[in-house]
Amino acid sequence: MFWVLLLLPAWAIAGIACTRLCLAAVRTAAADADATAGRGHDLTLYEAAFLSGGPRRVADLTLVSMARQQRLLLAHTGWATVVDPRGRDEMERSVIGAIGPEGQSPIAPVRDAAAAADAVGSLADRLVSAGLAVPAGSRTSVGAAVRQVQLATVAVLALGTAALLTPAPSELPRHLVALWFALPLALTLSCLAIARIEIHPYSHWASPAGQRLLGALALHAGSGDDRTYLTSVAVRGVRAIGEPDLRAAFGRRDPYWRHRDSSGGA
Template sequence: MWLLFLLVACVAAALSCAQLCRAAVAVARATGPAPRPAPAPVPDTAAPDGSAAGLTLYEMAYLSGGPHRLADVVLVLMAQQRRLLLAHTGWATVVDPVGQDPVERATLSAIGPDGQRRIPAIREALVADEAVRAVGDRLVAAGLALPAAARGLRNAVRQVQGATVLALLCAAAAYATAPAGEDRGQLLIWFTLPLILTLGTLAVARFELHPYSDWATDAGEERLPGRPGFTTFTPSSPAPVAPLASLMTLALHGPRALTDPALRAALHSSGA
């Protein structure tokens, strides 16, 4: 019986480590060593004329959490400027049907002519919209974002971590079900093989690939706040209601970092 547990642990470890290696190779191929020019800023209401020295809020959001994070940023931005109403039940209602940039206009189109829609549906419509894809395409072309073929590194790391836990559980099960008289210490030694494979792979990944990102390349990570090489931008004119610091926090860390409980409840209740 213990051989069956050992087989399960070894197969899970081998498959998950192979998947992580495949993801790492895809990332390496996508992130060439040659520097590429910075992308043209995407116009947003934090910098109405598009004159930003570094990344815009939309670009920060995309590099930090992909198109779903970008969708959250534009929804909160419009809500803080009183052009959308985000209810804690997860509904968005249009107050001002005039978009100030292509992403805002896409948001209004995603809400539809009724002027009200569930936030998850808006988010999914925005992810597929050309205006949001254009942000990602420019970042990919500039070498700051990973192309679609190179995504999945974070999930591959989680799979190896899961295989490690599975190996420990299989070892415990084999130990508990070992027949009387079996050398249980010798039995457990066999389970060090999948553990060495998974833990060794995780150690290499931690050293070579961390931070694990499905969106930003190393160059993109360096352009984000808190990393060397980050260039801070200053809005050419202050946004009247939307606090820049709050929006940057959302762009970089997601809805859980919002301090406004109403906005946090709206995004969380909608599955964010």
């Protein structure tokens, strides 16, 4: 009867993992049902940036927008210099504040500080309330639940193998013992199959409603006027920047560390 002691945890592991996946699927379905609330919503550039790439994308868009208006100089060496210290909205004021009173700073810490600013947090809250963004606690719930079921599948296989290899006497033939372990295994495999087919795919930031709006917005993102240019940056990120020097500014990080090292040694 030793195999029974292995069968019980196999059922427990499979049951807990599949229950968690079902609950995550229910929450996903509820979010999908609320997605119709965003159909009449026109995305701003900041909203599109957040739904496409999160807080850091919003910071990148703000930097590029201010640079295009020549109110901020982004050098290819990786430094940002304030030209106009008057921010026109909360995002721009966050960037200027992150650069600091000296009016010049490496771009990397500015991006990090602007992404963590209250202005981006408020934007995220508004998008979640509108049903366009995935709440922070739910962004990885389905993926984590699927991974737990996958681990449960492996655990059931391991426990079943151990039960079959154990030389302990049993009143049941080995093929019947294997059949008992096949039941929780079938449960986990069927849950994975259903999840693959039925659960709506989420991006890391946008809900299904947000994805639909982004899809419509991306159709108009090209290389035309300034608004369309910034739309491309919001949807695709800094790789959509056409100017080589400006794109290089976002890829340089070593000046920041050299600056810190020289300051520390002074």
